[in-house]
Amino acid sequence: MSAAELHRSWLTLLDTEGPFLAVPPLKRVWPQGMPALAVEAKAALASAHRTFVAAWESYDRDPSKEHALANYRDARDAWVQIVLRDVAGWAESMSWEEIPGLVASSPGREVTVTAQAAIRDGDRWGCLVHLVDPIDSLRQAPGDRWAASPVDRLEALLRAGGPEVGLVTDGRWWGLVCAREGAMVASGVVDALDWVAEPRVRDAFFSLVSRRQLIGGDPAERLPVLFKDSVAEAxxxxxxxxxxxxxxxxxxxxxxxxxxxxxxxxxxxxxxxxxxxxxxxxxxxx
Structure with a gap:
């Protein structure tokens, strides 16, 4: 397949909304298609994936069981840390704590959300991470007193003073969101349960959210620039x-x-x- 076909093959498997990534900017950065995960990263992911899937299935069978949600949150947090620190390569650049002073609230301020983690380069945030409880879809409202989906809430965080890109996840569903000033929000959602069966989506996801694409490498090839170029292409x-x-x-x-x-x-x-x-x-x- 050509480079364009390789990129389209994984883009079509994402649940996207808004001006998501276009093929020409992707070809410029990855002219041979998305690289496969390194052997070490793939091994770390496979081991953590088995543990997380077991936790997700246990919660899904009986979410009303005592301590079910608390146990799931612990498993989710451990899984997310491995995914970002070890597989995406954030390593020591990952900050696993709430970002001070960065909040987003519902119109009546009944509900407030924060970012629970981020990748940082010095005093600059490269990507926020917003964690949510298990949900059927990141595009549906959780059912509290804010009629906004997790994707919408992350957008609000990004526009409240965060960087241009962020991740929102309940462990299973992972949403990549870009909210540039003056531009329509763009988002793509993937299912982590499919990362074994769909290596194309897995490899693309980890290439996009790697440390190199967020705060390292050539600034002209970082993720926010790719989103900007995709809008121009459209x-x-x-x-x-x-x-x-x-x-x-x-x-x-x-x-x-x-x-x-x-x-x-x-x-x-x-x-x-x-x-x-x-x-x-x-x-x-x-």
């Missing part, structure tokens, strides 16, 4: 499609006008309704 495509549509309409109008004129020259009735022919002639003279 705008160029929209403009090109608009131009093609205008050209097609102009050719159609010209064809209508020529057909009507030809009929008149041969003394035949106008093949088009009078109203349409009148508009066509006026348009063709403009």
């Amino acid at each position: 705008e160029e495509i929209t403009e090109a499609l608009g131009a093609q549509v205008r050209q097609a309409v102009e050719l159609l109008i010209q064809s209508f006008a020529e057909s009507a004129a030809e009929s008149q020259r041969h003394g035949l009735p106008d093949p088009f309704p009078v109203e349409l022919t009148t508009r066509t002639r006026v348009r063709s003279r403009c």
Whole structure:
């Protein structure tokens, strides 16, 4: 497969909304497609994945059981730390604590959320991490007094003074969110339970949220820039499609006008309704 096909093969498996990542910027950074996880990272992920799946299945069987939620939260936290610290390579750059002074609240301030972790480069945050309790979908409201989904709440955190990108997860579902100033929010959600069966999505996810793409490497290849370039790419495509549509309409109008004129020259009735022919002639003279 070509590089474009390789990137499309995993992009189509994500649940995306908004101007998510486009193929051209991805090809610029990964011209051979997304790299596979390193052997050590894959081994760490496989071991932690088995433990987490067992915890998730235990909670899913009987969420009302005593201490079920508390036990699940412990397992989720341990899993998330391994995923980010050891597999994504955040290592010592990961801060596992609430980000001071950064909060987002519901309109009536009945519900307040914070970021529980982040990757940092000195005094600069590269990506926030917002943890939530088990939920069927990161795009549905949890059922408290704030009618906003976990994805929406992370967007609010990002716009409240955080960096441009963040992760929200309940352990199973992982949402990558980009909220750039003056731009529509973009998000993509993946299911961690499928990381064994769908290595393309797994490898792409860890490439995107790696330390290199968030705070290291070439600044022009970092994740926020890729989102920005993806928006620009979408705008160029929209403009090109608009131009093609205008050209097609102009050719159609010209064809209508020529057909009507030809009929008149041969003394035949106008093949088009009078109203349409009148508009066509006026348009063709403009």
